[in-house]
Every structure is written in C-alpha cells, then in structure tokens.
C-alpha cells in the first residue's frame with residue numbers, strides 16, 4: 351500500500367472554568383495509505399504528536415459505536431472510515447465531535463442525553479394484553495434492520511430535527527421503538543404507538559433522510575419511523591398536525607392525483623393555525639406563489655388509485671418484501 355502525507359484538521363475543544371467550551375482548529379500531518387483508517391491516524395497523532403488529544407474508541411471493528419465523530423461532511427465511525435475516501439484534493443479532512451450533544455473535550459461528547467432518549471422509549475419487551483407467544487418465521491425479518499443498530503449516535507448527530515428540537519426523541523430511539531412495536535411478543539404495542547404519536551415523537555421527523563445516509567450499519571431509521579406512523583394512524587392516533595398533514599396528502603392523491611396546496615395548510619393546522627401563518631401566505635402571494643384553489647384531476651388517476659388499492663390490499667415491507675407483521 352503506497353504511503354503519503356495527509357492533513358487532519360481537528361477541532362480541539364476545551365472546557366473553561368465558567369463551563370463554556372473554547373474551540374480551535376489544529377492541523378496535524380500524518381502518514382498512511384489510502385485505506386488507513388481515521389482511527390489509526392488519530393492514534394498516531396495522540397501517540398507521537400499530542401498526547402492530550404481526546405477521543406473515544408474501543409472495538410476498532412465498527413461494533414461498539416464509540417468512535418463516531420464528524421469526519422468531513424457527516425458523522426462516521428473513525429474505525430471504519432478510510433482516509434482516502436474522505437480527504438479533499440489537497441489530502442485534508444476536517445474532524446470534529448458529534449453534533450447535537452454536549453462536548454466534553456476535543457472529540458469526546460457527553461452521551462447521556464442520547465441514552466436518555468433511548469431509555470425514554472423503554473427499550474425492552476413489556477408485558478401486556480397484546481403479547482403473542484406464537485412468533486412467525488418472518489417476524490425477525492421485520493426488525494432485522496433495526497437490530498443492527500450499535501447506538502453510535504451518528505444518526506442523532508446528523509439529524510436536522512434534533513438540531514432544533516432538544517426534546518425530539520431522535521432517529522435512533524424511534525428505530526429502537528419500532529423494533530418493540532413490531533415484536534409479536536410485545537404486550538403494549540398500542541400503548542407504545544399512542545405515546546410515540548405525541549409531541550416530540552415520530553411525527554416530529556421532517557424526513558430529511560440524513561439518518562439513512564449517515565448510519566454506518568444501514569439501519570435506515572427513517573424507514574422505521576414511516577412504518578411507525580402508518581401503524582399509529584391505523585390504530586386511530588390521528589389527532590395531530592403531522593397525522594392530518596399526511597392524511598391530507600393521502601386523500602388528495604387518491605381523490606384527484608394532485609395535491610391541493612391551497613387548502614393543505616388549513617387541513618393540517620386548522621383554521622386558527624392558518625391565521626397564524628397569514629404572514630407567510632402574504633409573502634408567498636407577493637412572490638406570485640399562491641397555489642390555485644381549484645384542484646384538477648391528474649392524468650392517469652385510475653392508475654394511481656389502482657396502485658394505492660393494490661398496496662393497501664398487499665402491504666409489502668419495502669426492505670424484506672415480506673408481509674408486514676401486524677401489531678395485534
């Protein structure tokens with residue numbers, strides 16, 4: 351393996367006496383091959399250049415999740431990321447701690463807030479009336495993806511909603527919740543769905559897909575959130591802005607094949623909520639972006655309806671292509 355010099359631009363963070371964090375960027379020149387991992391290079395910095403550099407690591411095998419940090423444009427596992435895959439044309443890559451969590455020192459973050467969210471969803475099977483002792487052969491297929499999660503926090507770090515909403519459960523906790531809602535042995539599926547339908551739960555996700563892009567284990571948290579939403583609606587937990595918004599989309603597409611944006615806002619947030627958004631409406635009007643109040647029927651509406659009908663009658667899990675396990 352040919353060796354060359356690379357530059358690691360590392361964010362150094364130091365807690366001050368008043369509790370604030372002082373940050374600065376520091377560059378280190380390191381040597382390695384294209385497939386040398388970022389973790390190996392960080393260890394070389396710590397071993398030979400600056401012993402005070404602080405970061406977490408343990409398994410070195412993409413299993414424990416402790417080395418997740420921002421590398422380049424997103425959060426990655428340092429032990430799984432090859433330097434050659436992330437450097438720019440000058441051989442430089444920036445490394446900083448995970449986002450959305452308090453920084454302790456350099457690249458180490460306080461993981462308590464993340465695990466508090468995981469605990470909030472009760473990550474264990476609950477006894478209750480919905481427990482089924484007959485576990486079908488395909489039951490594991492439904493949760494196969496989400497059980498791959500190593501709790502590294504990468505999805506939480508790159509989640510755009512967690513950035514603006516401190517109380518949002520976040521993609522990892524919701525994916526974990528899906529794992530229990532989908533388990534035939536779980537006794538309180540409906541109770542779980544009710545609680546997840548409340549504020550800061552599954553309907554707060556803005557579907558930016560960052561969690562899917564960043565997850566090093568291909569867990570696809572957003573896909574789990576979408577399935578949770580479907581199950582929540584099926585159980586009748588429809589009293590919320592997110593649910594009304596989703597149902598307005600569903601109704602328009604099945605009725606006319608075209609979204610009626612003129613009435614979408616009032617159907618999602620109600621009349622009073624719409625009044626609060628009048629400023630935005632005027633702004634749109636000034637820019638000539640007010641949608642037509644007259645919905646038109648899209649061409650090929652019969653085909654759209656046929657697709658909806660088929661999916662409703664034969665729901666398929668997009669990942670496993672197996673029939674969904676229904677929460678009893």
Ligand code: FES
Pocket residue numbers: 406407408409410411412413414415416417418427428429430
């Ligand atoms: S050191 Fe365990 S996942 Fe990287």
